[in-house]
Amino acid sequence: MEKRWVEQEKADAQLVEKLSNELNVSGVLASMMLRRGIATLEDAKSFFRPTINQLHDPFLMADMAIAVARIEAAIADNEQILIYGDYDVDGTTAVALTYSFFKKLHHKIDYYIPDRYQEGYGISYQGIDYAAERGYTLVIALDCGIKAIEKINYAKERNIDFIICDHHLPGLEIPKAVAVLDPKRADCNYPYKELSGCGLGYKLIQAFALKNKIDRSEVDCFLDLVAVSIASDIVPITGENRILAYFGLKKLNENPCKGLQALKELSNKTDDFSITDIVFSIGPRINAAGRIDDAKNAVKLLIASSAETAEDAGFIVNLKNTERREHDANITEQALAMIGNSPEMVNRKSTVLYHESWHKGVIGIVASRLTEKYYRPTIVLTKSNGLVSGSCRSVSGYDLYEALTACSDLLEQYGGHKYAAGLTMKAENVEAFSKRFEEVVSASITDNLLTQEIVIEDELALGDIDAKFFRILNQFAPFGPQNMPPVFISRNVSSYRYGSIVGNNHLKMTIRQKDSPLFDCIAFGCGDYLEQINFGKPFDVCYTVEQNVWKERKTIQLNIKGIRTY
Missing domain, CATH: 3.90.1640.30 (inorganic pyrophosphatase (n-terminal core))
Structure with missing residues (x-):
């Protein structure tokens, strides 16, 4: 699935230079700090060296x-x-x-x-x-x-x-x-x-x-x-x-x-x-x-x-986790087949699937997997205690709870928030709900929201990735929502020698940019790009910077999130 590359706004150049000089870090790292509210040496100490006493009363x-x-x-x-x-x-x-x-x-x-x-x-x-x-x-x-x-x-x-x-x-x-x-x-x-x-x-x-x-x-x-x-x-x-x-x-x-x-x-x-x-x-x-x-x-x-x-x-x-994974895999396979075998369902702007025998405990996980695959608001339903129960997942920027509210007359109960929710309804309402939900989503979602985005922190020259950069970058952790591992973009890179496909269509390659050092890369699910990046053809990449450990040898590796060929 093609993804939108969204580059964050540049931080104020004067503030970047001031913080860069004050902390002796690169402009890219200074920009990262400013985006996270770190504008002074004291801010940096508080962020990078937290103490338990910083917790509120x-x-x-x-x-x-x-x-x-x-x-x-x-x-x-x-x-x-x-x-x-x-x-x-x-x-x-x-x-x-x-x-x-x-x-x-x-x-x-x-x-x-x-x-x-x-x-x-x-x-x-x-x-x-x-x-x-x-x-x-x-x-x-x-x-x-x-x-x-x-x-x-x-x-x-x-x-x-x-x-x-x-x-x-x-x-x-x-x-x-x-x-x-x-x-x-x-x-x-x-x-x-x-x-x-x-x-x-x-x-x-x-x-x-x-x-x-x-x-x-x-x-x-x-x-x-x-x-x-x-x-x-x-x-x-x-x-x-x-x-x-x-x-x-x-x-x-x-x-x-x-x-x-x-x-x-x-x-x-x-x-x-x-x-x-x-x-x-x-x-x-x-x-x-x-x-x-x-x-x-x-x-x-x-x-x-x-x-x-x-x-x-x-x-x-x-x-129980092993059992859960088996249910998850089986139901996900059935759900994907239900969508794939129906051109009408493939082309919808929402997914609503119902099967009375699906295990209630894993339908939320299945809804998440379907959202990853088709990237649209998704509801997976099953029968439970005489009613139909559902788990709902949304895409970034779309308010699922509001969409459910527009269908509330068909529901017995619903609750949750913008991106995840649960619901119950009578079995006889499933078809009408599926139709109504599709109408509501189609009328309120934009095409942009139906295309997954990669939020890019900053442009980075491969030559600027060294041990010091990596050490400071890791101090931004713990990473998670609203402090995700930063994704960088490097332009006009080329593959050194030939890339290869490993595992389930994953692309493994080594890249460089002008006279930069060589960097090993892994691009999950990107095997289809193999021919486009070989033979020295230039391309752009966005990626996170990680550490790869192999037989106790630690090296910097780029985890490729997107490839854009010319």
Whole structure:
């Protein structure tokens, strides 16, 4: 699929030169810094050498003092406390963190994860009944609850207090819980708005520790869980999240909890983990527990106190991930065939597919894969509990939630945000919904949005890529949303000798630019360009700069994101 190359605006030349001279870095690196709000030496120190003390005071968050006071009262009165969380990575890490911290202080505590298929997302009536029947009087809900108006009212009728820790956008009404911690509340002045659900759990225990003079080490020992949540929930790696991810990765790579150590070993990766490694290796394994079986298995893994317990729990989670991959591969193959065998579907501006036997736990992954292939708003539907359930994914710049709102009369329920959502409908509405959704998307999406873009950081001469450049470039990490690995463009390069095709149509080549050093390159899925780049023909490339390790030999490699021939 052809992609649009979009070059970012040039930074102010005078500011670039000033910062370049002040920090003794290249103009390209100075431009990168300015785009990330680094304009002075002090800014650079703060960004490249973060400290844990840069985190905000948790008591700046609305209701935090109330939440801490309610937990203190519950512990003092020997109440039973239930830690309640969503079944995905963010929810299970949040539960593991909060439960593990308070378990050291209070023995009447347990955790609860709703069943994805029987209870659905968020706080459920079944979960409230479970708490009431077992005598829990305080529930701390993590990564969910901000829209659970009626359920919180039901809990109050059953004499259960709730503390909600959620990072999703509230509705017009805030639930009448004892405390609602959500930086996205309109009346919350907390300086950073993009915390993960587990990040909110961290702020809660940070506040409790501050109030009760508990050593900081008892809080920061959970930063590896926070980093896993930040990576897996695709929240921005900016501000406070960047600091949490920075120190969380350090903990993950140097001294992880027993459960994450087990997952690291299952991945067979030998060097340090990055945010990307978490996304593709650790996150899917944790998620698989809730997608295929029971997310409580993920929590058991993450709270394991011994290597043996973690190894046993990790084995189960890994087994479920293998099963998840099989479902994923089979359903993706069927879905691609359904589109490919229908010229009408190929030419649509949206994708809506339904098969009643597809596994509900993986349809979100399949929707993501179809979006990658056809790059358009995509919904994958299956039958669940007598209704049709769907997972929805969008493309950059298109508001999926608004499109669903335009079809809401055909839906029983829907929720989510601009780029990802879920829905349920009656089976008899599937055809009408598919038609309406296509009409809405066709009327509101532009051709530009239907073509994937490559955002290019800056133009870079190959000769400027050296050890110093690479060392400083790596200090911009952790990379992730709103701080992605920078993509550079180099023009008029040529292939040295002949390129070759490896694996599944991947292009391997060595390039140079005028008298620059030679750089090995890998271009995934670009084998069709082989003949166009051979024989010394000039072309442009955009790429990220990476390190390649082969038999303990480390070299700089360019990961080609796009090729443009003349």
